[in-house]
Amino acid sequence: MNYLYAAYAIVWIIHLAYLGRLVNRTSRVERDIDKLSRNP
């Protein structure tokens, strides 16, 4: 049973870590675009 829960938990850790990285990068890029459009 421990192996089962470990597998399910690791799957979601990997997915959430990747998702978090994507969201971080997107907000950084959007911030830079915003900065650029405010100071043309």
Add this chain to the structure above:
Amino acid sequence: MKRAFPILAVLSAILLGYATYQGLVVAPTEQTMGNVQRIFYYHVPSAWTAFLLFFINFIASIRFLIQDNEEADRIGNWVAIGVAVLVSIGAYVYKPLPKDIQPSAIATTGIAIAGIYFLIRHFFSDQGTDILALTTAEVGVVFCSIVLVTGPLWARPVWGIWWTWDIRLTSTLVLWLIYVSYLMLRKFSSSGQTPKLAAALAVFGALDMPLVYFSIWFFRTQHPQPVMGGGGSIDPRMLKTLLINWLAFLFYGSLICAYRYRLERLQRDLEETQALEAMLEPKGAR
């Protein structure tokens, strides 16, 4: 897309929650392996999704290499049609095919190859093809990592070992390494030729995919036999749970790909604008 994204994300979360509930609670317990068999509901759909994404990466890479050359583009179209026809006919005519492999599965794959090729040709062009290749490789690596992590977690209690250098496992690890090197090439090389080099690497890397997929038929391996398209049998309730999980991961994977695609577009637009701005800025202004 930006407005629809939160709704699709909620839908995806509901679908994944339902699929997980099916896998952990509703699906019957396997008699020999017990509950640990339920890892299969995450392992197999992740593998299928990774394969599909690497396959799209392969076609997008080919398109990226030939799209600027009219002659090559025309040849590419005929090759795609030829593959669909030859594979479909060959699947029913070629007798030495192992009897476990159903001809309909091979024929469907042939038609899918051509279908994906023409879809990419129609909807993506120029930079779009390159971005699609990058996106599918990156998300594919995430799903392939899950396959490589959940596999040993299943193998330890069932086989008594975490890993064995068996053809299926080794070729999957090689596939993962190929796509990780593809992503590293794209990240750390600053040459203008990087997208073309990466596309060539992806085309050669894709040669490992048939080896991974067909290894269990052509070689003696410890990996379990396929449950679909290979003559294996599975309880219908387990099959239903497996398909629900695949649908959920496919939906989630597509959504992540769309999000990553948009991010890459924004990033490239930003870099282009910054480069242009730097060029237009008067000397000594900084």
